[in-house]
Amino acid sequence: MSRSASSRLQAPWLLIAPSLVLALFIISYPIFNIVWQSLHEVSRFGAIRDFTGLQNFYTIFTDPSFLAAAKRTIVWTVCVVGGTVLISVPVALILNQDFYGRGVARTIVMLPWSVSLTMTAVVWRWAFNDDYGMVNVTLQRLGLINGPIHWLATPELAFPVEIAVGILVSIPFTVTILLGGLSSVPGDIYEAARMDGASAWQQFRKLTMPLLRPFINMTILLNVIYVFNSFPIIWVMTQGGPDNGTHILVTYLYELGFRLGRPGEAAAVSLIMLVMLFVFSIAYLRLQPAKEGETS
Template sequence: MTMGPLKQTPPANPAPGAATDLKSARTSMSRPDRAARSIALPRAPWLLIVPSLVLALFIISYPIFNIVWQSVHDVSRFGQIRDFSGLQNFYNVFGDPVFLSALKNTIIWTFCVVVGTVGISVPVSLVLNQDFYGRGVARTIIMLPWSVSLTMTAVVWRWAFNDDYGMVNVTLQKLGLIGGPIHWLATPEYAFPVEIAVGILVSIPFTTTIFLGGLSSVPGDIYEAARIDGASAWQQFRKLTLPLLKPFINMAILLNVIYVFNSFPIIWVMTQGGPDDSTHILVTYLYELGFRLGRPGEAAAVSLIMLVILFAFSVAYLRVQAKRGGAEGDLA
């Protein structure tokens, strides 16, 4: 009688210690691999981005270091650094009444231009987001001013507000609204509001583009559901459009504040800070200190003050918006 090979079957109830030993062996064998993998993985991305980080750090840090160095030294008109002066440049700047006037004008200029731009760009973007004949042409017309140099735009508006042959005075006189030419850019009461209006007009295309991008990401089904439920157009705008557009509004406000705060061409080309230094903002005051009056040390101090103001505003604004978003999420 021939017997076949015996089949070895595992025991029905293995000993408890065997399973534990097998599990611990697997764990001990995989633990070095996991440790090596956890150490090796984070290094590769850092090694890839370190060159660009070093280059960016150098590009950003060197000008800041140079400005800080100049702000605490006596610098000649030609940029030659002389003796260490400490905070004397900052004392001179804060003691200058033109600086205080420029600081106040900068706050007014930034607030009015940003608020006016956002207030106009929201309805403009809502209109351009609708489906109508010629929408592409309308969008192109709105975006065209963005492609023109800001300096050239300021030159055109300076001609438009010319006292004798400017388009604004000629048009108003033909309409019978004024009896004679108005000296728009030579009168302190008119010059700064005119520049604020021009600042709003040149900022609308960029802001409208941001809002159109936000509106294109909003699904149309929610509006259809709201109309079925009987919501009016104002309720749809207040309850749906504004909340969904809020991240883009926050981004537009922050970017416009940084952009408008440092905007140089409009005011410098149209009035160069005049008349009687009534339209100076910090960036034009800085330029005049450094290149007209030959005080680079004080100009460096003003640039540092501007950097601190913008950095403090950006951090505070982002924190406030984060807290508001967290509070709204908790309420929801």
């Protein structure tokens, strides 16, 4: 290889090297600090004490609350991400059509994205209040219920309510990505399909979905990372209660570190969460090309 060709190959790396080094420092230092804390006994105020090895991990894995929170995190993530994608695809398809007031409709769908997630959770907590909440009042006026329902008083009701809120707040972001994907699809192929006699369902199944699949994959991956670590909804609405029945890993971690004063165990939980997300991301990204190759 000539010197000029070698220089051309090295030039991009030299240009991104400063940003890459800075990013690695910003990411690696917190990870190193968390690993260090997870291997030591840490006081309530963050002072590092004796080296304990894997004791913090052993304590976490033998805690029934952690195991329940881990299972609930999987249910939370699958339900919220799955529900979000199932609703967002038809919403994006409708908003991609040319109709009067489309700009207003898009604005209404995107508007919740501009509101703080914590404030949104506060509003929904008020809405599901037992006495004066909008949900109970509306259902009673419609004659659908005789008395107020205690939505957030039991885990059996509170957790599905939080999943529904999680889906609602995730829709604007997902619809935005899907609309971007739909806008890149050329309209000529649909015209050609109609001329060949393809029905609307055949166009959706054979044209829209294959062309939209990369964007759906992107929304699934980003939403899994986002929802898996989503803290405000569950913490603001129930704080992991009642009876620890709505805890997911991120709220369990917060309670360990800041309420119970066990930062070492909280650091161990955060590392477990990091590994879970990393394994999922790698596995999902590796599976997608294989699936696309099989279906192509």
